[in-house]
Amino acid sequence: xxxxxxxxxxxxxxxxxxxxxxxxxxxxxxxxxxxxxxxxxxxxxxxxxxxxxxxxxxxxxxxxxxxxxxxxxxxxxxxxxxxxxxxxxxxxxxxxxxxxxxxxxxxxxxxxxxxxxxxxxxxxxxxxxxxxxxxxxxxxxxxxxxxxxxxxxxxxxxxxxxxxxxxxxxxxxxxxxxxxxxxxxxxxxxxx
Amino acid sequence: xxxxxxxxxxxxxxxxxxxxxxxxxxxxxxxxxxxxxxxxxxxxxxxxxxxxxxxxxxxxxxxxxxxxxxxxxxxxxxxxxxxxxxxxxxxxxxxxxxxxxxxxxxxxxxxxxxxxxxxxxxxxxxxxxxxxxxxxxxxxxxxxxxxxxxxxxxxxxxxxxxxxxxxxxxxxxxxxxxxxxxxxxxxxxxxxxxxxxxxxxxxxxxxxxxxxxxxxxxxxxxxxxxxxxxxxxxxxxxxxxxxxxxxxxxxxxxxxxxxxxxxxxxxxxxxxxxxxxxxxxxxxxxxxxxxxxxxxxxxxxxxxxxxxxxxxxxxxxxxxxxxxxxxxxxxxxxxxxxxxxxxxxxxxxxxxxxxxxxxxxxxxxxxxxxxxxxxxxxxxxxxxxxxxxxxxxxxxxxxxxxxxxxxxxxxxxxxxxxxxxxxxxxxxxxxxxxxxxxxxxxxxxxxxxxxxxxxxxxxxxxxxxxxxxxxxxxxxxxxxxxxxxxxxxxxxxxxxxxxxxxxxxxxxxxxxxxxxxxxxxxxxxxxxxxxxxxxxxxxxxxxxxxxxxxxxxxxxxxxxxxxxxxxxxxxxxxxxxxxxxxxxxx
Numbered sequence: 001x002x003x004x005x006x007x008x009x010x011x012x013x014x015x016x017x018x019x020x021x022x023x024x025x026x027x028x029x030x031x032x033x034x035x036x037x038x039x040x041x042x043x044x045x046x047x048x049x050x051x052x053x054x055x056x057x058x059x060x061x062x063x064x065x066x067x068x069x070x071x072x073x074x075x076x077x078x079x080x081x082x083x084x085x086x087x088x089x090x091x092x093x094x095x096x097x098x099x100x101x102x103x104x105x106x107x108x109x110x111x112x113x114x115x116x117x118x119x120x121x122x123x124x125x126x127x128x129x130x131x132x133x134x135x136x137x138x139x140x141x142x143x144x145x146x147x148x149x150x151x152x153x154x155x156x157x158x159x160x161x162x163x164x165x166x167x168x169x170x171x172x173x174x175x176x177x178x179x180x181x182x183x184x185x186x187x188x189x190x191x192x
Numbered sequence: 193x194x195x196x197x198x199x200x201x202x203x204x205x206x207x208x209x210x211x212x213x214x215x216x217x218x219x220x221x222x223x224x225x226x227x228x229x230x231x232x233x234x235x236x237x238x239x240x241x242x243x244x245x246x247x248x249x250x251x252x253x254x255x256x257x258x259x260x261x262x263x264x265x266x267x268x269x270x271x272x273x274x275x276x277x278x279x280x281x282x283x284x285x286x287x288x289x290x291x292x293x294x295x296x297x298x299x300x301x302x303x304x305x306x307x308x309x310x311x312x313x314x315x316x317x318x319x320x321x322x323x324x325x326x327x328x329x330x331x332x333x334x335x336x337x338x339x340x341x342x343x344x345x346x347x348x349x350x351x352x353x354x355x356x357x358x359x360x361x362x363x364x365x366x367x368x369x370x371x372x373x374x375x376x377x378x379x380x381x382x383x384x385x386x387x388x389x390x391x392x393x394x395x396x397x398x399x400x401x402x403x404x405x406x407x408x409x410x411x412x413x414x415x416x417x418x419x420x421x422x423x424x425x426x427x428x429x430x431x432x433x434x435x436x437x438x439x440x441x442x443x444x445x446x447x448x449x450x451x452x453x454x455x456x457x458x459x460x461x462x463x464x465x466x467x468x469x470x471x472x473x474x475x476x477x478x479x480x481x482x483x484x485x486x487x488x489x490x491x492x493x494x495x496x497x498x499x500x501x502x503x504x505x506x507x508x509x510x511x512x513x514x515x516x517x518x519x520x521x522x523x524x525x526x527x528x529x530x531x532x533x534x535x536x537x538x539x540x541x542x543x544x545x546x547x548x549x550x551x552x553x554x555x556x557x558x559x560x561x562x563x564x565x566x567x568x569x570x571x572x573x574x575x576x577x578x579x580x581x582x583x584x585x586x587x588x589x590x591x592x593x594x595x596x597x598x599x600x601x602x603x604x605x606x607x608x609x610x611x612x613x614x615x616x617x618x619x620x621x622x623x624x625x626x627x628x629x630x631x632x633x634x635x636x637x638x639x640x641x642x643x644x645x646x647x648x649x650x651x652x653x654x655x656x657x658x659x660x661x662x663x664x665x666x667x668x669x670x671x672x673x674x675x676x677x678x679x680x681x682x683x684x685x686x687x688x689x690x691x692x693x694x695x696x697x698x699x700x701x702x703x704x705x706x707x708x709x710x711x712x713x714x715x716x717x718x719x720x721x722x723x724x725x726x727x728x729x730x731x732x733x734x735x736x737x738x739x740x741x742x743x744x745x746x747x748x749x750x751x752x753x754x755x756x757x758x759x760x761x762x763x764x765x766x767x768x769x770x771x772x773x774x775x776x777x778x
Contacts, residue, residue, distance in 0.1 A: 027375065030324065031312060042317055073504065080501035086321040086341055089375050 015071045019048070020095040021102060021172045022079065023180055027087040028054045028062040035085055036064060045070060045078050049104075049147075051169040061089070065172050092180045094172050102172045106150045111138045112161030120160040127153050138163070194364040199331050199354065200225035202365045203292060206335035208235045209368055212263050214254060214629055215239070216247040220267025221307060222294025225359035239629060239658060242650035244271050246622035248278020248349075249648070252287045253626030256609045257584055259412060261342050262626065264291040269307030272353070273314065277616060279349045280318040284613025285435060286410055288347035290338050291319075297357040298326055311353045320348030326355070328363035336368040345378030346499040347410055378498060382515030387523045390470070390494050390511055395531035397468035397492075398539035399546075400428045403451065403480075406435030406612065407473020407497060408517045409605045415439070415518035416605040419472065422525050425532065427540060429547055431459035433474050435612040438602035448547070449556070452480040453748050454594040457555035457757060458547055460746075463488050464754035465546070471495045473517045476506040477613070486753035496520050555746045556598055558760050565715050567592065567667045567738040571599035574637070574665060577722050582634040583607065584627045588620035588644030591673035591744040596639040618647030621664060625651055628660040635663070635726065642668040642735075643692050652705035655731045663725050664733045666698060669740045677743050681766050682750075682775050702733035713737035750774040 026032050033052055040047050049067040054060065068078060075093070082091045094100035108129075110120045117137070124131065124141045127149070133140035143153050147170065154165055174180060197205065203226050207215065216239045219227045230238050241247040244266045251262025262282075266275050272293040282289045293315075296305040312324045321341050323334045331354070338350040371377070394400055402423055408415045416439040423430045423446055430440050431451040440447055449456035451463055463469065469491045474480070476495075481487040484506065493509040495502070496517060503512035513520055558568045585600055586609040587593040593610055602608050609627060611619035624638040638645075645666055655662050667673075675690040699709030708728050712721040712735070725732045745760040751774025758769060 030326075031316065031322075034313070035316060038316055073508070077501065077505060080503075084346075084499060084501050086373070086376050 015073070017069050017071050018075070018095075019067065019069045020075050020093055021100055021170065022066045022068065022082070023092045023094055023172060024064040024066060024082055025089040025180075026062050026064060026085075027089070028060040029087055032062070032087045033064070035087065036066075036082065039081055039085065040068075040078075043077070043081060045074065049169040051171055065170055067170050090181065092174075094174055094180075097174045098176075100172045100174050102146055102170050103144055104147055104150055104170045105142065105144045105168045106154065107132070107166045108141045108143065108154060108157050108162065109138060109164040110141070110157050110161045111163050113137050116160045120157065123153075123156050123160065129153065194366050196362055197365050198225065198229070198359065199325075199328055199361050199363065200229040200359040202331050202335060202363070203354070203359075204229045204233055204236060205365055206332070206339075206368075207263065210261070210336070210339045212236060212261070215263040215265055216241055216250045216254070216626065217265030218242075218244050218247060218267065218271060220271050220294060222268035222296060222356050223265060223271075223292070223359070225356065226265060226292065226294070226354075238265070239625075240654065241622065241625075242653045243648065244274035245278050245618065246625070246648050246651045246654065248275050248282065248289065248291065249616070249619050249622035250626035250629075250651070250654070251289050251291075252278065252282050252285070252619075253586055253609050253623030254630045255287050255289060255626075256409070256623075257606050257627040258630040259606060260630075261288045261290055261339060264289060266291065266293055267307065268294045268296055268311065269309045271307075272309055272311040272351075276314060276318055277614075279315055279351065281611050281614040281616045281619060282349040283318050283320065285611065286347050286406060287349070288342040289349035290342050291349060291351045293351055293353045294359075295324065295353045295355040298355045299357070301355065311351065315351045318349070319351050320346075322351035322353065324353045324355075325358055328358055328361040331358060331363065332366040336366075336372045339368070340372035341376060344376070379500075379514050380498075380516045380519050382496065382513045382520035382523060384523060386511060386513045387520060388527055390496075390513060391524055391527045391531050392534075393468055393492065393494060393511070394426060394428070394470060394528075395534040396536075398536060399466045399543045400426075400468035400470060401448075401462045401466040402428060402430040402470045402472065403432070403463065403474055404430065404436045404439055404472045405433040405474025408436055408439040409473075411473065411498075411517035413605055415473075415516075415521055418518060418521035418525055422521055422528060425525065425528055426535070429462055429544070431455070431462065433477070433480055433612070434597055434610060436474060437597060437608045438605045441603040442601035443603060448551075450597050452477075453482070454598065454744055454746065455748075456598075457553045457746055457759065458550040460748065460754040460757060461550045462547055466491045469493045471497075471509070472521070473497065475502045478506070481507060482748045483751055483753045488754070553759065555757070555759055558742075560715075561739065562715060565713060565718060565736060565738045567595050567669065567742055568599055569715060570665075570667060570718060570736050570738060571595050571639070573718050573722055574639075575600050577719065578635060578637070578726065582631070584609070584631060584634060584636045586610065586620045586623040586627060586636070586638045588638070588640045588647075589615045589617045590641045590644055590675075591669075591677065591742075592639050592641045592644075592667040594674075594744045595667070600639075617644040621645055621648050621662075622651045622654075624662040624664070625654050625658075625660055628655075628662050629658070636661075637663045637665050640664055640666045641673060642666050642670065642695055642698070643672045646696075649701070652702075652707060652731065652733070656706040660731060661729055662731050664731075665725070666733065666735050667738050668695075668698070668735055669738050669742065670695065671740060673742075674744065676741070680741075680743070682770055684767055698733050698735035702731075705731070705733075707731035707733055709733050709735065711735040711737065750777040
């Protein structure tokens with residue numbers, strides 16, 4: 001008999017983890033975010049980033065973008081556990097669908113005089129950040145980009161007088177013509 | 193068609209429209225308008241419990257024995273928090289419950305008002321879904337939606353929190369519709385291609401075993417009938433979890449008995465040695481799998497479950513089929529006819545020979561005594577003396593529960609009510625109250641331990657009030673028996689706080705509750721005493737004094753695999769069996 005795929009091997013080695021971005025469509029009703037956040041905390045999963053906003057006002061549907069890290073098995077569990085929540089319509093794993101577009105926006109306040117101030121403005125220009133506010137000794141910049149770009153920008157600002165950071169978390173969408181509801185249903189999904 | 197009525201009247205009207213005839217509850221300030229509406233009608237019978245936890249367990253017993261939704265009505269604050277254990281129990285065992293909780297008026301919410309608790313916050317994690325109704329316009333929809341959500345897909349408890357001002361407000365009531373939720377549509381039919389693959393895998397297997405669970409019971413009597421048809425058509429062995437007992441008749445030769453931590457030797461070794469496992473409506477719980485990395489190492493696994501998140505959660509399977517058991521079984525029975533001819537008959541015969549060898553080990557044998565009642569003997573006698581009756585059994589939690597599962601035989605579904613997932617001591621007595629209300633003419637026995645039964649003993653008052661002839665059969669060993677057994681196996685026999693000291697006189701306690709008390713400590717007199725209990729037309733507490741330090745075997749010790757069971761004739765030092773790693777497990 002061939003070795004079954006379902007056997008668990010006697011090994012303490014942890015399987016590799018991977019970062020996934022999930023798009024979740026939910027009814028925008030009271031408590032829905034608490035349900036989702038509670039599912040993650042109650043079952044011991046991580047949330048790296050969470051972005052929520054109502055996207056279809058007439059239908060009261062919100063889109064939640066969650067970035068999480070886990071083994072393949074954990075990610076599968078997260079998706080099915082999300083899908084069984086009653087107000088959840090649809091869970092789409094954008095990472096599985098292909099390389100998704102991911103952007104986040106950050107606001108960065110820096111304070112400084114002289115060379116540091118000039119350097120801050122020059123770096124902001126290099127990153128394509130917008131200057132939203134300026135005083136004689138401070139700037140507030142806005143940068144939209146991938147998480148990596150935002151991280152790099154914030155790190156550099158740290159050297160030239162970083163005071164404060166505010167980030168939105170990730171908004172994500174798949175590439176190409178297909179909408180997320182047109183994608184093939186994952187196995188066992190409720191398809192509603 | 194819509195009618196103008198108050199929120200409280202809508203609650204009652206919705207119960208009527210949902211076919212509810214019985215609800216379990218306890219009044220309080222925040223539900224007085226609903227109690228007032230109840231007072232003015234005769235369609236719905238209210239059963240007054242003595243503690244809100246008892247209300248939920250009674251509703252669970254009612255639901256599980258009748259296939260209907262169990263309905264609970266409690267007040268705000270402590271009423272709701274007392275219900276939490278029952279709701280969690282119903283969530284883990286997938287029992288359909290609708291629980292109405294009163295709430296302080298909307299303008300007081302968040303002000304730490306008298307008897308205010310964040311009920312939707314507290315019950316979010318122990319319900320399938322919950323609602324706080326803040327407007328009378330939402331109430332009719334939510335009422336019907338709750339019944340829909342509780343019953344459809346994997347069943348579970350649903351809480352509706354209704355502030356007192358909403359109960360007084362007037363609005364338009366709407367009758368229920370078919371699909372009562374705008375988006376929630378669980379998958380009922382299984383994927384036909386996968387079901388076809390499944391029956392082909394069964395036909396090709398040399399040593400398959402069916403492993404079934406509570407999902408078959410939840411799917412209804414039709415599912416149990418189809419399961420019997422399929423299993424008999426294939427000729428292969430079947431075992432079941434604690435929650436699934438009764439779906440397949442225990443008197444059938446293909447039945448291996450229950451599996452898992454206290455399952456039979458043949459069931460567990462069949463699971464360990466099979467080449468194909470067909471899981472129907474069970475969930476690879478840790479009480480079943482034992483050590484997960486040594487769980488049935490050589491088998492392919494098929495898993496049929498209505499809840500997609502159950503598939504590949506604990507054990508990775510080769511074929512997962514999402515769907516309702518009855519629907520999937522119907523397709524399997526039909527498709528089996530096409531592949532039945534491919535069964536390898538010599539392999540099947542060899543598999544049964546191997547299983548018969550394991551059976552010959554007689555893992556449920558025990559050493560009987562003449563001077564003391566062995567708990568196993570007591571249950572064997574209860575089984576023998578109640579055979580042929582329409583009999584419902586509930587249990588508390590512990591050794592007696594496992595012995596009941598081992599020594600009582602269930603030939604029909606919905607006859608066995610026990611707290612499986614949560615393991616709630618105090619479940620059995622109120623559950624028996626609920627079962628008896630659903631089946632007033634039938635025999636309802638709660639197999640109990642002396643420690644567990646005290647946790648909700650106050651419900652004897654409910655039994656007395658409604659003249660419910662429930663029989664509380666206490667296997668009294670003066671210990672929290674399972675705790676004591678684990679202390680013997682894991683903690684050097686240091687019986688820390690597990691002795692049931694200062695027990696009440698159960699006979700006098702029965703009399704105090706207007707019931708009959710019977711005590712027996714002599715094996716020779718046991719039969720007559722059991723018959724006296726059965727024949728008595730009212731509630732009975734039977735104090736069966738049994739051997740104090742009997743262990744519940746067979747047992748898969750913590751951290752061990754199915755093929756490393758402790759059998760009843762184990763003669764060595766039980767303290768040496770479990771290693772350091774196993775001691776950390778529960």
